[in-house]
Amino acid sequence: MRYWLMKSEPADVSIDDLAALPNQTVPWYGVRNYQARNFMRDGMQVGDGVLFYHSGCAEPGIAGIARVASTAYPDATQFDPASCYFDAKATPESPRWLHVDVQFVRKTRLVGLPELRSQPELENMRVLARGNRLSITPVEPAEWRFIVGQLLGATDLVN
DNA sequence: GCCAACGTTGGC
DNA sequence: GCCAACGTTGGC
Numbered sequence: 001m002r003y004w005l006m007k008s009e010p011a012d013v014s015i016d017d018l019a020a021l022p023n024q025t026v027p028w029y030g031v032r033n034y035q036a037r038n039f040m041r042d043g044m045q046v047g048d049g050v051l052f053y054h055s056g057c058a059e060p061g062i063a064g065i066a067r068v069a070s071t072a073y074p075d076a077t078q079f080d081p082a083s084c085y086f087d088a089k090a091t092p093e094s095p096r097w098l099h100v101d102v103q104f105v106r107k108t109r110l111v112g113l114p115e116l117r118s119q120p121e122l123e124n125m126r127v128l129a130r131g132n133r134l135s136i137t138p139v140e141p142a143e144w145r146f147i148v149g150q151l152l153g154a155t156d157l158v159n
Numbered sequence: 160g161c162c163a164a165c166g167t168t169g170g171c
Numbered sequence: 172g173c174c175a176a177c178g179t180t181g182g183c
Contacts, residue, residue: 007169
């Protein structure tokens with residue numbers, strides 16, 4: 001069991017949007033960065049914990065908890081010429097972009113960036129590193145325990 | 160393989 | 172809208 005932080009722009013898919021979807025599940029479409037893709041393809045397993053993070057908005061921060069709900073499979077938007085995520089170099093025979101399904105677990109209070117940065121326990125957290133732009137980053141078990149257990153008080157979700 | 164130019168992310 | 176940081180592209 002591993003843990004991840006996944007960024008989503010709430011104008012696109014917010015934690016409330018995720019909760020309202022069928023099966024409360026969304027294919028994590030639109031990732032066009034190889035490192036982030038590789039985390040989904042090579043690192044993720046069904047049941048992994050996800051910190052659902054709102055980015056590109058007025059109050060960036062952790063907005064909820066989710067879980068990985070599938071292994072990686074091709075992102076359909078890469079084949080769709082009408083999609084802004086279309087990739088002319090990708091074919092169904094040789095897909096370039098893979099993603100997992102992400103399922104809602106719980107909406108939480110918003111733990112904003114300044115609060116995250118103020119915690120000595122999180123000083124090495126990957127998403128907080130200078131210049132980080134990755135939309136998917138691994139979360140250390142100790143970081144997960146601190147955020148979910150201490151900051152959010154969701155002790156039932158710590159393990 | 161190098162590297163300059165360009166594009167994107169994302170906080171502020 | 173600005174800008175730092177970093178990834179990708181493409182000429183050589």
